Amino acid sequence: MDLLQKWTELYIEAGCDEVGRGCLSGPVVAAAVILDDSFKPNLVNDSKKLTFKTRMELDSYIKDNVKSYAIAELPPSFIDEHNILNASIHAMHRALDQLTIIPELILVDGNKFHPYNYIPHQCIIQGDAKVLSIAAASILAKNYRDKLMIELHEEYPEYNWNTNFGYATKAHQQALIKYGPTKHHRQSFRLKYD
DSSP: OOOBSOSOSSSOEEEEEEEOTTOSBSOEEEEEEEEOTTOOOTTOOOGGGSOHHHHHHHHHHHHHHEEEEEEEEEOHHHHHHHOHHHHHHHHHHHHHHHOSSOOSEEEEESSOOOOBTTBOEEEETTGGGTBHHHHHHHHHHHHHHHHHHHHHHHHOGGGOHHHHTTOOOHHHHHHHHHHOOOTTBOTTSOOOOO
16 A cells, blocks of 8 residues: 555645654654655655665665654653653654654654644554655654664673564563663563563
8 A cells, every 4th residue: 555645735744653662671762754745755664564674775765855854762761750652752742843844734653642832633543554754754763763772782782682672572581580670671661570
């Protein structure tokens, strides 16, 4: 199915998505993207449907060919204090804050969002598989977070963050049992030690 280039023809739209909600470690990362009318879809799709290599190749293509984009992250301490849903939405707000163009409509992947600066928003379930700007945001957020987790892996190699990116794989959980959590782990998540 082709992704929708625009949700409406009337407004300047910003697509928003986040990544890292279900992880045991690392930040939650959100991106916001305002497409240029001449933006070619190329291979842009829901980031979950793309290989690591394709996603990384699309990164600079998206950044060079959109009107505006921004990426924001919030650390595990914020997630623990405010819960993952609120942290995810707040990260999207932070990304929207950094756009160089003020959107007139915010398109959000998922079914929950808090109002932002009196700008109308539309929640779209599986939006990253339906709307081009959300798919582009999903790629930028995922690439940013994956690169960050690969860098953190250098410091904490026993958790295999270069391959699991902080998700609850068996190896990650076994490392938690053996070594305990780091400052990058979310204390409010059920970290399995048994």
